[in-house]
Amino acid sequence: MEPLLRVVNLSKSFGTLPALQQVSFQVQAGEVVGFAGQSGAGKSALAMVLVGLYAPNEGEVYFAGRRLEWPYRARALGIEVIHQAPDLAERLDVSSNVFLGNEIGWPLVGKWLQVPRRRQMDREAARILAQLDVHFSSLRERVANLSSEQRQMVAIARTMTRPARLIIVDDPALLLSYAYQQKLLSLIQTWQQQGTAIIFSSNNLDHLLAVTDRIIVLHRGRRVAEYRTDEADREEIIAALVGTTDHQQLTPILWALDSYYRAREQAEKLHHQQTLLERDLAAQDTLNQELIEQLAEQVNALDRANAALQDAQRRLLTEREQERKHLSRELHDQVIQDLLSVNYELEEVEADADVTAAQERERLKEIRGSIRGLVGDLRHICGSLRPPTIDSLGLGAALQSYTQDWARRTGVTMTLHLDADLGRLPEPIELSIFRIVQEGLNNVRKHARASKVQVALKRTSPRTLLISIADDGQGLAEDFDLAALAGAGHYGLLGISERVALLGGRLKLQNQASGGVLIQVEIPHPRVAK
C-alpha cells in the first residue's frame, strides 16, 4: 500500500551546517511516528522542510502519492504543523489567530474579499479551546498579551479548525506545563483514533514511548535507528540518541537523563501543587477577610447596642430625677401642708380652754411637738429627694446647703471650695454633680470614719469641671476593686462611676499619701453663658 508520506534521501543544510543528511522514512495513515534526538539532531529542520517553507538541498517527498515541489503550502494539502515556538499574528486577537488562514466568512467574491463572520468564529474558537481546557476571559484579547503557554495552546487550537490528514508536532511541550503536556499526549491519541497520521518530535523519551507506534532516532542530522515502540528498550534508544554504545560513557548519561526527567516531572508536580496551594491561600485570605468584616459588623452592632443602653440609662436617670422631683413636690405640697393644718387645728383645740383639760393640753403639746419633728424630717427627705435650692439658686447654693446640713448631722468637719465663676450648667449636669457629691459623702459617712472632708468644685478648662472629695479616713482596702462592689451590694461608688461614664467624664479613685481617699471626677460640659 502506498504510504501517506514518503520521504526519500532528504538533505538540508543551513549555510555550511548540515541539518539533515540522507533521511528517509515513511508514515502510514493513522500512524504515530516519533522522532527522538538531542537538540540539533535535525528534528526541527525536518518540520521546517515538511511545512514547505524551506526547500531541501536534496531528496524528495511524496504525500498521498504526489511528489511535492517547494515551496508548497502544507495546509492546502491537509498537513498541519505545531512548531516548537508558536508563530502568531501579534496584532490579531485570539479567535482571529485560531482561524488565521481558515477564516469563516461571507462568500462575496473569491476567498480574498470575504468578510469574516466574527461571531461564528468566536463560537467555534471557544468550542475548540474548551476541548483543550484553555479559557480566556475574552477571545478578543490580542495574543501579544498572552503568556507563552497560552500562545502555544492557541497555536495548537489552530490545527483543529479543519480535519487534517497529517499533523507534525514539533516538540511544543517545552512551553507547556505538566497538565497541558498530558493534554497534548491525549490529543495525539485522539487524532490517531480519527485516522490522522502524526509525526511527533520530542525531547522527552517518556512522551514518545507513551503515544507512538514507531520511534526513529536522529543523531547529527542522520537517521541512526528505528524501533517499534512495543519492543523498544529505553537504554537502547538512549544509546542511539547519544551516539555511543560504550557502557562506561552511556551509564552516566542514562542516569543523568533519568534523573533529569524525574526532576522535571517533580518540578512540574510541585509547581502544580504550588498553584493549588496559592489558590487555597487566596481562598483562605478571602475567608479571613469575610470573618474580619463580620467581626467588624458585630463590633458595630455591639457599639450600637451599647449606645442604646447608655441612652436608656440616661433616660432612666432623668425619669428617676423627674419622679423624685414629683415625689418631693407631692410630699411638700400635700403631706407637709396637711400635717401643718392638722397641727394648726390641734393648736386651736389646745387654745380652747373650755373644752380641754390641763392634762390633755400637755398631751396635745407633745403631739404637736412630734408633728413638728415629723414635718422637719419630711422636709429633710424632700431635700435629699430633690435639693430645693438647685432649681432656683443653682448648684453652688445647693451644695452649700447640703454640705452644711451633712456636716451638722454627722459631726465631720467640712470644707467646701467652690469656684467663684461657676455659672449655671444644664440641669441634668448640675443634678448629676449634686448626686455624685451626695453619693461620695454618703460613702465617707458609711465607710471612712473620717474626721475631716474637703469638697472642691472647680473649672480646669472652659469646658471641663473637676469635682474632688478628699477625706482623712482609713482609705481604700488594698484589694479594692470597683467591679466587685456590685456583688457585695455596694452601689455608691458604682453609681458615681456610671454617672461619670454617662457624662463622658473620667473618675479617679486613689489613696492619699496623708491617708484617706481622694475621689476626682472630671466632667466635660457644653459652653456656658455667663
Add this chain to the structure above:
Amino acid sequence: MDDKAIVSSQVGETPSLLRSGRRLWRMLVSRHEFSALVLLLVVGTFLSLRTNTFLTSNNLSNVSRAFSWIAIAAFGESMAIIIGGIDLSVGAVMALAGLISALCLRAGYAVPLAILAGLLTGGLVGWVNGIVVGRVRLPPFIVTLATMSIARGITFALTGGWPVRDLPAGFRVLGQSDLALGSLSLPLPTLFMLGLSVVMSLLLGHTVLGSYIFTLGNSERALLVCGVDVAQIKVMAYTLCGLLTALGGLLMTARLGVAAPTAATGYELDIIAGAVIGGTSLFGGTGSILGVLLGAAAMQVLRNGLVLLGFPAYFQTVTIGALILTAILLDYWRKGPARQ
C-alpha cells in the same frame, strides 16, 4: 500600565466632563491620523488668518482637486507600505498611464477603451513589481526603482520627448468638470478620491485580504505557517497600487489636458510623504485610508500655503523635504527598532 493607573486615579476626582474630555484627547493622540490632522488644522488656520485668498471656495476646490490624484495614488502606495514594502515607481506609472491613454485617444479609440488601456498599463507595472517582490523575493526598493526607470523611459521613447496635446473633451471632462451639490461645487477628481477612500477603507478594514495585508506587515511568518499564500497577497497589493496610481495619472492628465513624458516627476516623494504623514508606518503593519487622505491634504495645503505666502519656489521643496524627514523620525520613535 502604572502611569495609566495613576492618571486614572487622579482623574477620578475631576468632573466627568473633564474626564471624558481627557479620554477623548488620549484617544485622539493614540490614533495614527493625529499628526496629519494637527498639521492640516494648524496650517489651515494659519493660512486663513494670514491670507484672504485661502478660505475662498474657489481656492479650496482647487486645492482638493490638486491633491486628489496624489491621494488616490497614496491609497495604493499605503498598501505597499503596510505590507512592509514600498513602491517607488508610482510617479512614473502616473505619467505612463496618462500617456498610454492619450496615445490611444489620439489614435482614435473611444474614451472608455483608452481609460481601460491606461489602467491596465498601471496594473501591469504593479503586477510585475508584485511578482518580482513576492514570488522571486527581491527587495522592493530596488525592484520598484528599476520599474520606475523603465516606465519613465517608455514615456520618453513613445513620444520622443514631446508632450501629447489636443485630447478630446470627452476625456478632459473627467478632470476639469465640477459637480454641483447644492451650493457646494465639488471637482470630479475629488469625488473620485472620496468614493475610493470609502471603498479602500472597507477593503482594508473589513475583508480577509485587508486583515492579511496588515498581518503581513508585522507577522509574516504567522501567515506563512498558516498556509496563507503570502506571495499572492504581495502581488495583489502591488497590482492594486499600480491600478490606483494609474487612475490618479489619468485624472491628472485629464485635468491638464496634456500628457507630457515629464509629468508627475518627483511625485513618488509626495505620495510616500502623504502616506507617512497620515500615519502609515514605514516599518509596516499600521496605517489607515483616512490618515492617508488627511496626510495628502496636509501636504497640498502646505504647498498651496507656501505659494500664497510667496515663498521662494526652491525653498518650498526644502520645506516639504524637511516635513517628510520629521514625519519619518516621528514614525521611527513611535514604532521603530528602538521601540521593539
